[in-house]
């Protein structure tokens with residue numbers, strides 16, 4: 001996952017003529033079970049000796065949201081399961097309104113690059 005994120009960051013940087021990456025802002029859904037600290041560390045390792053080597057990496061954890069097929073509730077759910085547990089690929093979620101398990105996850109499984117702060121090469 002870190003490698004994928006890093007590749008995208010570097011691709012975007014290259015396309016935009018970036019000389020140095022200052023900050024990488026990520027959004028990681030709670031249901032991805034990615035540990036932000038581990039992800040940060042992996043990105044740090046990958047960015048060694050690249051234009052991103054001094055970049056600050058910020059990770060925002062996104063709370064899960066669902067759509068209930070029974071009562072049509074949409075919105076956040078409180079999820080008290082194991083926060084970062086790689087062994088649980090399937091999460092058992094319940095609608096907070098009616099208790100149904102017939103729910104679709106609408107947020108919380110994404111891993112997005114929110115934005116990148118960087119210095120562009122001088123265009124002459």
Ligand SMILES: [Zn+2]
Pocket residue numbers: 068069070071072073095096097098099100
């Ligand atoms: Zn419901």
